[in-house]
Amino acid sequence: xxxxxxxxxxxxxxxxxxxxxxxxxxxxxxxxxxxxxxxxxxxxxxxxxxxxxxxxxxxxxxxxxxxxxxxxxxxxxxxxxxxxxxxxxxxxxxxxxxxxxxxxxxxxxxxxxxxxxxxxxxxxxxxxxxxxxxxxxxxxxxxxxxxxxxxxxxxxxxxxxxxxxxxxxxxxxxxxxxxxxxxxxxxxxxxxxxxxxxxxxxxxxxxxxxxxxxxxxxxxxxxxxxxxxxxxxxxxxxxxxxxxxxxxxxxxxxxxxxxxxxxxxxxxxxxxxxxxxxxxxxxxxxxxxxxxxxxxxxxxxxxxxxxxxxxxxxxxxxxxxxxxxxxxxxxxxxxxxxxxxxxxxxxxxxxxxxxxxxxxxxxxxxxxxxxxxxxxxxxxxxxxxxxxxxxxxxxxxxxxxxxxxxxxxxxxxxxxxxxxxxxxxxxxxxxxxxxxxxxxxxxxxxxxxxxxxxxxxxxxxxxxxxxxxxxxxxxxxxxx
Amino acid sequence: xxxxxxxxxxxxxxxxxxxxxxxxxxxxxxxxxxxxxxxxxxxxxxxxxxxxxxxxxxxxxxxxxxxxxxxxxxxxxxxxxxxxxxxxxxxxxxxxxxxxxxxxxxxxxxxxxxxxxxxxxxxxxxxxxxxxxxxxxxxxxxxxxxxxxxxxxxxxxxxxxxxxxxxxxxxxxxxxxxxxxxxxxxxxxxxxxxxxxxxxxxxxxxxxxxxxxxxxxxxxxxxxxxxxxxxxxxxxxxxxxxxxxxxxxxxxxxxxxxxxxxxxxxxxxxxxxxxxxxxxxxxxxxxxxxxxxxxxxxxxxxxxxxxxxxxxxxxxxxxxxxxxxxxxxxxxxxxxxxxxxxxxxxxxxxxxxxxxxxxxxxxxxxxxxxxxxxxxxxxxxxxxxxxxxxxxxxxxxxxxxxxxxxxxxxxxxxxxxxxxxxxxxxxxxxxxxxxxxxxxxxxxxxxxxxxxxxxxxxxxxxxxxxxxxxxxxxxxxxxx
Numbered sequence: 038x039x040x041x042x043x044x045x046x047x048x049x050x051x052x053x054x055x056x057x058x059x060x061x062x063x064x065x066x067x068x069x070x071x072x073x074x075x076x077x078x079x080x081x082x083x084x085x086x087x088x089x090x091x092x093x094x095x096x097x098x099x100x101x102x103x104x105x106x107x108x109x110x111x112x113x114x115x116x117x118x119x120x121x122x123x124x125x126x127x128x129x130x131x132x133x134x135x136x137x138x139x140x141x142x143x144x145x146x147x148x149x150x151x152x153x154x155x156x157x158x159x160x161x162x163x164x165x166x167x168x169x170x171x172x173x174x175x176x177x178x179x180x181x182x183x184x185x186x187x188x189x190x191x192x193x194x195x196x197x198x199x200x201x202x203x204x205x206x207x208x209x210x211x212x213x214x215x216x217x218x219x220x221x222x223x224x225x226x227x228x229x230x231x232x233x234x235x236x237x238x239x240x241x242x243x244x245x246x247x248x249x250x251x252x253x254x255x256x257x258x259x260x261x262x263x264x265x266x267x268x269x270x271x272x273x274x275x276x277x278x279x280x281x282x283x284x285x286x287x288x289x290x291x292x293x294x295x296x297x298x299x300x301x302x303x304x305x306x307x308x309x310x311x312x313x314x315x316x317x318x319x320x321x322x323x324x325x326x327x328x329x330x331x332x333x334x335x336x337x338x339x340x341x342x343x344x345x346x347x348x349x350x351x352x353x354x355x356x357x358x359x360x361x362x363x364x365x366x367x368x369x370x371x372x373x374x375x376x377x378x379x380x381x382x383x384x385x386x387x388x389x390x391x392x393x394x395x396x397x398x399x400x401x402x403x404x405x406x407x408x409x410x411x412x413x414x415x416x417x418x419x420x421x422x423x424x425x426x427x428x429x430x431x432x433x434x435x436x437x438x439x440x441x442x443x444x445x446x447x448x449x450x451x452x453x454x455x456x457x458x459x460x461x462x463x464x465x466x467x468x469x470x471x472x473x474x475x476x477x478x479x480x481x482x483x484x485x486x487x488x489x490x491x492x493x494x495x496x497x498x499x500x501x502x503x504x505x506x507x508x509x510x511x512x513x514x515x516x517x
Numbered sequence: 518x519x520x521x522x523x524x525x526x527x528x529x530x531x532x533x534x535x536x537x538x539x540x541x542x543x544x545x546x547x548x549x550x551x552x553x554x555x556x557x558x559x560x561x562x563x564x565x566x567x568x569x570x571x572x573x574x575x576x577x578x579x580x581x582x583x584x585x586x587x588x589x590x591x592x593x594x595x596x597x598x599x600x601x602x603x604x605x606x607x608x609x610x611x612x613x614x615x616x617x618x619x620x621x622x623x624x625x626x627x628x629x630x631x632x633x634x635x636x637x638x639x640x641x642x643x644x645x646x647x648x649x650x651x652x653x654x655x656x657x658x659x660x661x662x663x664x665x666x667x668x669x670x671x672x673x674x675x676x677x678x679x680x681x682x683x684x685x686x687x688x689x690x691x692x693x694x695x696x697x698x699x700x701x702x703x704x705x706x707x708x709x710x711x712x713x714x715x716x717x718x719x720x721x722x723x724x725x726x727x728x729x730x731x732x733x734x735x736x737x738x739x740x741x742x743x744x745x746x747x748x749x750x751x752x753x754x755x756x757x758x759x760x761x762x763x764x765x766x767x768x769x770x771x772x773x774x775x776x777x778x779x780x781x782x783x784x785x786x787x788x789x790x791x792x793x794x795x796x797x798x799x800x801x802x803x804x805x806x807x808x809x810x811x812x813x814x815x816x817x818x819x820x821x822x823x824x825x826x827x828x829x830x831x832x833x834x835x836x837x838x839x840x841x842x843x844x845x846x847x848x849x850x851x852x853x854x855x856x857x858x859x860x861x862x863x864x865x866x867x868x869x870x871x872x873x874x875x876x877x878x879x880x881x882x883x884x885x886x887x888x889x890x891x892x893x894x895x896x897x898x899x900x901x902x903x904x905x906x907x908x909x910x911x912x913x914x915x916x917x918x919x920x921x922x923x924x925x926x927x928x929x930x931x932x933x934x935x936x937x938x939x940x941x942x943x944x945x946x947x948x949x950x951x952x953x954x955x956x957x958x959x960x961x962x963x964x965x966x967x968x969x970x971x972x973x974x975x976x977x978x979x980x981x982x983x984x985x986x987x988x989x990x991x992x993x994x995x996x997x
Contacts, residue, residue: 102885188885363937364928371921394914401911402991404904405582405668405984423903424884430910431881434874437917441851448844454935457843504885511882 143169148256174253623649628736654733864947
């Protein structure tokens with residue numbers, strides 16, 4: 038393990054973070070909320086710390102997967118540690134646990150909040166809170182499309198077989214190039230959403246903040262009642278559309294922009310993603326139409342919004358789905374685990390993995406009938422290598438084990454069934470709102486201290502595709 | 518597909534069933550409840566039907582796995598269809614759905630009941646009800662130790678690597694021999710339990726019925742308050758001991774009887790099984806001691822009973838665990854899915870499979886660190902073949918999918934969260950009592966009609982190791 042290289046890169050990343058902390062200051066001055074000092078001091082501390090660690094260490098050639106795991110995990114951790122400074126120093130969130138929870142929730146694009154009254158926060162701090170989402174989303178795109186394939190972790194290897202996009206085979210030489218292309222796409226789509234939200238009546242501040250929340254599939258809002266507070270069908274549909282884009286593989290967007298207009302519809306995963314949205318919306322729509330809205334357009338708007346918000350793991354809300362039937366809530370609960378497409382900013386287990394699990398079951402049934410026929414698992418025309426299948430299966434089991442352990446801990450802290458299930462599902466899948474005491478109209482303020490740390494850990498584990506973090510707990514990782 | 522062979526064997530099995538129906542008549546006469554007519558007529562109908570189908574068909578040599586799947590699935594189905602005749606004809610359970618549900622619950626050794634007042638049933642019928650468990654248990658032992666390995670289904674292949682017991686490699690030649698040995702062990706242990714329960718104050722009728730329920734890990738009782746109605750620590754511990762034996766691989770018992778006294782402690786699965794009991798009892802014991810019993814012996818007795826009853830999927834009760842904390846209930850809920858050892862009468866996913874899943878995750882983590890080192894998954898000193906690992910993984914995913922679909926259907930029928938989760942978990946794992954509306958003090962009478970059929974299907978699927986049934990839904994199964 039080249040500790041020096043790892044710390045060197047972390048120092049560099051912190052310097053970027055410090056620069057990002059300066060951006061909200063424009064809104065501090067514009068709105069005159071007086072929160073610029075906290076942001077400035079936070080940026081200063083982060084910059085100095087980053088600069089010093091960068092300078093006292095040096096970069097050795099040839100990063101191996103081992104260093105990769107550490108950089109990713111400690112990268113997100115250190116962003117959350119330094120990123121919570123503005124909340125602490127401004128007094129917006131006085132408790133360190135709460136501030137860390139909120140920042141981890143931001144950078145992991147979860148959107149779970151301990152804030153009871155969001156609207157009382159100064160604008161600079163609110164902007165920083167939303168910006169952590171957007172930065173986290175940038176990190177995730179590069180992570181899933183450039184870094185994880187290099188580390189040998191499943192999601193994108195599957196995708197590589199399907200769409201040969203701008204996917205790096207090695208970390209060092211091509212990562213910068215890949216990152217630039219993908220960030221270009223990310224910025225372009227974000228800009229489009231800002232304009233469309235602004236046309237729908239939001240001011241620039243709100244357009245930006247909600248775009249950050251959408252594009253990162255995060256879910257932080259500037260309003261207590263989330264997107265629902267605007268009561269606008271236009272805004273709802275704009276956000277639905279961009280949540281779908283954010284939950285789609287960014288390599289497909291890249292191909293689309295390059296002129297390959299049918300890229301989306303050649304992707305099995307994307308079609309599966311759309312089908313899931315359709316099926317879930319019909320099941321839930323039947324319930325919400327007959328028991329709540331009794332009006333087709335309104336049912337469609339409210340149902341589609343919640344289905345897309347939870348499937349893409351954004352977590353924005355326009356309806357209190359805890360008022361819906363248990364069937365609808367259970368469907369939403371299952372959607373939470375499916376998540377976005379591989380290579381998107383969405384969390385959860387990823388559509389591609391679920392698709393592969395289903396295919397794997399069918400191939401096992403075939404094998405029972407024809408024990409001597411060796412057939413690989415296929416997605417579309419592509420045979421998926423056995424190692425990739427193994428990796429996805431290992432991911433699924435580990436995910437389920439973590440979910441069970443998480444619920445066990447939450448229950449031991451005294452939370453009830455719905456809250457325990459909801460809080461763990463909403464954090465490990467990076468959604469935000471869950472069920473029960475952490476449902477769409479509640480927040481995480483009431484979770485016991487230990488619970489907040491456990492949930493923050495689950496956000497990190499879920500966001501970094503589980504193994505990136507878990508592997509650091511393996512003794513053989515630390516051995517020479 | 519040799520339909521003729523399949524029907525031929527089913528006919529033979531039905532003739533055995535008819536003979537079994539005559540046994541309870543002894544108790545009908547002894548107690549003078551007048552239910553002997555229903556039993557006699559049922560036996561007659563079953564015998565005639567079995568004899569005719571046996572005679573008009575003939576057995577072709579060489580059964581293939583294809584026929585094996587059909588015989589097993591349709592065997593359990595036809596036993597449940599004919600086995601419910603005594604309930605219907607005696608008027609004990611007037612509804613066909615209810616009678617079928619109760620009988621399927623018996624033969625699958627589930628123990629889920631639609632009866633609100635068990636004690637009002639005539640003795641012959643009650644005896645028949647418990648006997649269905651014991652017959653089901655016999656079937657399961659032969660199924661898991663002799664038939665399933667032949668069909669290529671996972672659980673026992675794993676065990677074969679661990680303990681080379683009396684396991685048949687081919688169905689036809691050695692199945693009778695294997696069955697005889699295992700049934701000998703089953704009868705011997707059953708006899709021991711009958712004597713010990715009788716010494717504890719039960720009469721012969723109750724000793725037999727509760728032995729049937731224990732040895733099959735079924736859970737039907739002759740009392741409304743289950744084992745708890747005796748209020749005897751001695752009886753509780755006898756039942757605990759025999760539930761553990763019933764949840765253990767019968768090949769180990771066979772080796773023990775043959776003089777290999779350390780057979781149990783060489784089995785990784787058995788040690789894992791005991792560890793799970795220990796860990797769960799400690800976690801739950803802390804809660805039940807501090808919030809309920811405040812007395813060490815009573816806490817131990819009540820906690821251990823419930824842990825063993827649910828882990829082995831017996832489902833007997835001595836305490837209303839729904840009064841315990843959500844942590845305790847959640848631990849019990851997880852235990853339900855683990856189940857007994859492979860080759861036992863226990864249901865659930867089986868300890869061996871869980872053990873393998875955990876090992877698989879570790880091997881995947883190792884592979885991420887050393888991508889080029891090809892290491893098989895090991896249990897003890899044995900490398901598990903990749904095909905067997907695949908099969909277990911496929912089993913796990915299918916089991917989870919069925920659980921989710923089951924909960925979805927139950928929720929659509931209007932059941933609440935706890936009841937939906939509890940009913941599906943308690944049937945697919947072949948336990949009996951669940952949570953909420955089907956908790957330990959309730960029964961399945963209130964489940965809607967469609968729900969009863971779905972749950973009966975889940976009992977069958979869970980009991981027959983999922984694939985045995987699921988494969989029949991594959992179009993390629995029915996193709997030439």
